[in-house]
Amino acid sequence: MIRKLVIAVVVLAIVVLAGAGWLYWASRRVPEFYTTALADDPVELKRDSDALLRQASNLVNDARKTGRWEATFTTAEINGWLAVDLVENHGGAIPAEFHHPRVALAPDSASLGVQYDGPDASTVIWVEGDMYVTAPNVVALRIRKARAGAVPLPMNELIDRLARAAKDLNLQLDQSQVDGDPLLLLTLPPSRDENDDELRLEKLELREGALYVAGRTESTRAKPIKSGPPKIDD
Numbered sequence: 001m002i003r004k005l006v007i008a009v010v011v012l013a014i015v016v017l018a019g020a021g022w023l024y025w026a027s028r029r030v031p032e033f034y035t036t037a038l039a040d041d042p043v044e045l046k047r048d049s050d051a052l053l054r055q056a057s058n059l060v061n062d063a064r065k066t067g068r069w070e071a072t073f074t075t076a077e078i079n080g081w082l083a084v085d086l087v088e089n090h091g092g093a094i095p096a097e098f099h100h101p102r103v104a105l106a107p108d109s110a111s112l113g114v115q116y117d118g119p120d121a122s123t124v125i126w127v128e129g130d131m132y133v134t135a136p137n138v139v140a141l142r143i144r145k146a147r148a149g150a151v152p153l154p155m156n157e158l159i160d161r162l163a164r165a166a167k168d169l170n171l172q173l174d175q176s177q178v179d180g181d182p183l184l185l186l187t188l189p190p191s192r193d194e195n196d197d198e199l200r201l202e203k204l205e206l207r208e209g210a211l212y213v214a215g216r217t218e219s220t221r222a223k224p225i226k227s228g229p230p231k232i233d234d
Contacts, residue, residue: 029149030124034113037079037102048080063199063217070203070214075105078211098125110206116148123148127158129181136200136215137188142181155182 055071062069082101086093094101094114101114113126128145146153159175159182166173172187191199203214 031111031113031126031147033104033111034102034124034126037104037113038100040076040079040083042083044076045080045083048074048076049084050080052077052081053085059213063215064197066197066217066219068214068216070212072207073211073213075103075209078103078105105206105209105211107208108206110211121148123151125153131204131206133201133204134185136202137190139186139188139201139204141184141186142178143184144181159184 052073055073055077059069059071062071079102082103086101097116097118099115099117101112103113104111108130109128110131111126111128113124116123116125125148126145127143127147129141129143131139131141134140143155143158146155146158162184163173163175166186171189174185174187176183176185188201198218198220199215200218201213201215203212205212
């Protein structure tokens with residue numbers, strides 16, 4: 001009896017250790033898109049970051065004019081900005097334990113990965129999903145996967161964190177589902193330029209290696225009433 005008990009304990013211990021080993025190995029796995037993005041040349045990253053900033057500046061100037069505006073940002077430009085300008089000029093925008101955020105874009109699919117170095121773990125956290133506009137200034141975020149390496153993350157916890165972040169930023173966030181996937185509807189606050197014209201985001205489209213955005217700036221100023229020559233009675 002004692003011998004069987006010892007064998008059972010040993011087997012159980014081996015199973016637990018094997019499970020812990022698998023969990024550690026799985027948490028250390030890095031998605032291919034993230035490995036590829038981290039291999040980019042620093043010189044090219046700086047060039048792409050500058051290109052995104054120029055595009056963003058042009059987009060802002062276009063949005064100041066009444067009418068339609070649009071822009072396309074490539075994966076390389078976004079990753080360049082994340083690697084250079086975000087670090088140099090917006091270092092406090094993300095928590096200190098997160099490093100080297102990178103993205104990969106494809107039609108109907110976006111992946112975001114970031115290195116996490118916390119007191120209890122070191123892994124790459126990544127999310128895969130889709131994003132699009134459902135109505136002017138309403139952005140839909142569909143989350144298909146959330147992983148720490150190869151280990152699934154609790155989706156409810158992720159949604160709660162996003163909801164708290166949206167609340168801190170005074171953004172309206174509504175929750176729904178699409179085929180079992182969480183769907184977050186983020187309503188952007190009304191935006192107006194210095195002329196009090198209204199900016200409307202109308203399209204957000206994932207393309208192969210790029211993100212396309214488009215919208216319209218509408219004037220809220222009353223149009224002057226045209227008056228003709230005074231009527232002369234017969």
